[in-house]
Amino acid sequence: xxxxxxxxxxxxxxEPNLRIATPGNYQLGPDDELxxxxxxLSEARYDxxxxxxxxxxxxxxxxxxxxxxxxxxxxxxxRSKLSSTIYKAIQSGQTKVQVTLGAIRSIRVTVIGEAKKPxxxxxxxxxxxxxxxxxxxxxxxxxxxxxIELVRNNKVYKTVDLYDFLLKGSLAGNVQLKDEDVIRIxxxxxxxxxxxxxKRPGIYEIKPGDNLKMVLDNxxxxxx
Numbered sequence: 001x002x003x004x005x006x007x008x009x010x011x012x013x014x015e016p017n018l019r020i021a022t023p024g025n026y027q028l029g030p031d032d033e034l035x036x037x038x039x040x041l042s043e044a045r046y047d048x049x050x051x052x053x054x055x056x057x058x059x060x061x062x063x064x065x066x067x068x069x070x071x072x073x074x075x076x077x078x079r080s081k082l083s084s085t086i087y088k089a090i091q092s093g094q095t096k097v098q099v100t101l102g103a104i105r106s107i108r109v110t111v112i113g114e115a116k117k118p119x120x121x122x123x124x125x126x127x128x129x130x131x132x133x134x135x136x137x138x139x140x141x142x143x144x145x146x147x148i149e150l151v152r153n154n155k156v157y158k159t160v161d162l163y164d165f166l167l168k169g170s171l172a173g174n175v176q177l178k179d180e181d182v183i184r185i186x187x188x189x190x191x192x193x194x195x196x197x198x199k200r201p202g203i204y205e206i207k208p209g210d211n212l213k214m215v216l217d218n219x220x221x222x223x224x
Contacts, residue, residue, distance in 0.1 A: 001191075001203045002218065003145045003166050007116070007138030022101040023176065028066045028074055029125070030054065031105035036078060040095035042087055047102060061085040075099035109177050111136040113185040114143030128174045129160060132183055144188040146205050150175065151182040163205075167218060197223045 028034070028050055036046040036058070048056035054067025056078075064081050066074040079097045083090035090097060109132050110120045116137030123131060129150060139145055148160040160173035190206050192215050199220030206215060216222070 001141075001145075002200070002205070003162055004138070006162070006166065007134060022071050023126070025176070026070060026101070026126070027068050027178075028071065028101075029105055029179065030067070031103075032125070033102035033104075034066070034071070034074065034078070035100050035102040036082075037098045037100075038082065038087060038095060039098070041089045042095050049103075050105075058082070071099060071101050107177060107179040107181075109179075109181045109183065111183045111185070114140045114187055115183075115185050116140050116143075123177070125179075126176070128176050129183065130165075130174045132177060136183075139185050139188075142187050143185045144205065146207055147186055147189070148173075149184040149186070150177075151184055152178060157181075161207075163218065194219045199223055 030050050030052045032050045034046075034048045034050070034056055036048060038044040038046075046058060048058065050056055050066060055063040055065050056074075057063050058078070058081065061081050062085070064074075064077050066077065069077070075097070078099055079090060082097060087095050087097075089095035105125045106122050107125045107127070108120055108122050109127075111118050111132060115133075116139070118136060121132060121135050123135070129148075133148070139148075145162040145166075148162065149156050150158045150160065158173065158175055160175075162173070164170040164173060188205050189208070191203050192206050193203050194215065195201050198216065199222070200218075202219065204215050204218050
């Protein structure tokens with residue numbers, strides 16, 4: 001089946017990169033850790049863990065709600081809190097504040113349907129759809145590669161076609177996961193088998209509306 005090698009190649013692990021700058025759309029949640037550095041007229045460092053209620057507590061300044069905010073949005077709130085309490089020089093610019101993400105939390109996602117290893121997985125909150133698919137072994141023998149559903153808040157948030165990645169290198173479907181997301185792999189609808197003088201003989205999944213030329217293009221076209 002075309003695409004199966006994506007999940008059987010040992011050197012292709014799809015591990016989330018934890019050594020990158022925090023993505024701009026990353027939303028903070030309980031168990032994330034923020035590192036706050038104060039420098040200038042005053043020097044201080046705070047390691048702030050987000051509690052289950054979504055707050056970080058700054059000593060001598062008080063709690064700040066950061067749940068659901070990006071790091072940049074949280075930095076604005078923390079800077080405002082510090083400037084109105086213990087570091088008045090922030091308002092004049094003589095003292096500056098830098099906020100970065102320290103330790104990151106884990107999230108739980110569930111893979112159901114026609115996966116080789118369906119189940120619930122605990123993964124990094126920076127993990128993406130492809131990371132979870134790889135952990136679950138990808139679609140099973142009867143699973144679809146072209147209609148994978150990401151269910152979020154009981155609604156289909158995105159439908160992913162792995163052929164876009166396999167044939168075009170498009171990562172548009174590799175969305176970042178959130179806690180309690182469900183990935184559903186349905187049964188395939190139809191397949192076509194290409195044999196003989198094509199560059200990549202194999203079994204190709206087809207969607208309604210696909211024609212012969214599309215399937216031939218997926219197989220790399222005819223041989224000489």
